[in-house]
Amino acid sequence: MEQGGLRKSGRQIIAAAALGAALLAAPPAGAQTKEELAEARALFQEGVALSAANNCPAALAKFQAVANVRRTPQVLFNIAECEARLGKLVSALGNYRIAAAAADGDPKARDVTANVGPRIEDLEQRIPRLAIRRGQGALTATILLDGSALGAAEMSADIPVDPGPHVVSARIGDREVVRQTVTLEERDEKTVEVAIAEPPRPAAPPRAAAPPPDTAPPEAPRPAARPSKVPGLVVLGAGIASGVVGGVFLGLRAGTLSDLDALCGGDRSCPPSARPTADRGRLYTGVAEVGIGLGVAGVAAGIALLVTSSRGAAAAEPRAGAAEARRTVGADVPRAAIVPHAPGADLAGLGVAGRF
Structure with missing residues (x-):
């Protein structure tokens, strides 16, 4: 040899x-x-x-x-x-x-x-030859051989390839759904069928048992409404913004007063040219007073609203639990009754009495 x-x-x-x-x-x-x-x-x-x-x-x-x-x-x-x-x-x-x-x-x-x-x-x-055919679920997929997409003519005929390993893959959109390696020797002839398995169908949820004809389904408890904190946050934010604006104009007012002192020479006799500066100082003073006043009021109101909403949320949970307890007692003991002003009552002066 x-x-x-x-x-x-x-x-x-x-x-x-x-x-x-x-x-x-x-x-x-x-x-x-x-x-x-x-x-x-x-x-x-x-x-x-x-x-x-x-x-x-x-x-x-x-x-x-x-x-x-x-x-x-x-x-x-x-x-x-x-x-x-x-x-x-x-x-x-x-x-x-x-x-x-x-x-x-x-x-x-x-x-x-x-x-x-x-x-x-x-x-x-x-030269070995490789035949690639579409199998189940691959009708609309893009078939690739060694990274190059195959056309209809190549899919319908045997493809001459070099000896060695070759990668056959399939894509649907940008997602690769099939990838396999085929190795051929000289004079080999192989056929590869590209099949794409369908995704498993989700199992149907189990059916709930129907209630007896004479029994009405229990009413689901309604969650207690929780007070929203949004109004308090909005008012608090507006108060802070007003205070910031008032502080800015307060600083502008101080600068205007300094300019006015320089024009008037430290006394009350000011030349006519100082009038615009004086008017500007009055404007800054008014805006600063209004902004700071609204800011203080807004911050106080926002804090009050936030505190109120927090207390309301804390009180809503015990009320919801108590309402659920009353429904449970009424379901287990049909002959029980709610008695107002019962001794030892701990829920708004109400108590439960009945025969056992």
């Missing part, structure tokens, strides 16, 4: 060298400069040497750089040779076919025409 592999590798190297000679002998194209063509020939020679040393990744990079300058049938053939040896069978088959089409009718590419046919036939048999 090793000797056969070496003989085959040797034949491939000889073929690549022959094709390289054809490339180097080809006349220069008008679109490239002499420097670019010289660099391409050097890269091609390096690629042939690397391929002969079984360093196919580096050789492939050299040949692809040459193709950027001159995309001849010989260059495409050597790119396909490297890809086939690296396991990139699908890409290699495509480049073999492009090289064959480019060499057709070209007398300078007879070596490519003579060697490319058996390469294509060999790869067509070696």
Whole structure:
């Protein structure tokens, strides 16, 4: 096996060298400069040497750089040779076919025409094929192979893939609902059915037993209304805001008084030019007095409302508990009665009496 592999590798190297000679002998194209063509020939020679040393990744990079300058049938053939040896069978088959089409009718590419046919036939048999079909629940899902969405044509035919692991997934919107890995060897043919399990339906709640015909269902206790704290908070906030406004205008008033003292010289005889300043001081004084007064009143009223609502909430809970106790006693002891002003009563002067 090793000797056969070496003989085959040797034949491939000889073929690549022959094709390289054809490339180097080809006349220069008008679109490239002499420097670019010289660099391409050097890269091609390096690629042939690397391929002969079984360093196919580096050789492939050299040949692809040459193709950027001159995309001849010989260059495409050597790119396909490297890809086939690296396991990139699908890409290699495509480049073999492009090289064959480019060499057709070209007398300078007879070596490519003579060697490319058996390469294509060999790869067509070696390339594994994967068939992906929609199963239950996957009719509207987006099916992906190795991250690329598949179209209707690909879903209806077998897809040639490289040997190795491949990821088949399905998405509904932005959510991935299926993900599985399929590994294929050379010449394998596999079919994957993408099925999406429906989410379990929620169990129906158990039905409550119907009450007897003559028995009315017990009335559900109504929760006692709890006093709201919103009015107190609103009034308190308004009082604080008014106080802040009053304080601001009080500061403005002090500044105006200082300006007035400077204009009047410290006595009561002020020039006519000080009149606007005096009027402004009176305005600031009035606004400050009103704002501070409203602020004090608002804060006091807000605190009072908050205290009242807290006491009302605390008193509502015992009343609700007592009402529930009365209903329970009435249900367990049908002959009991509520007696007003009973001795020892602890709920608004009421007590419960009855025969046992």
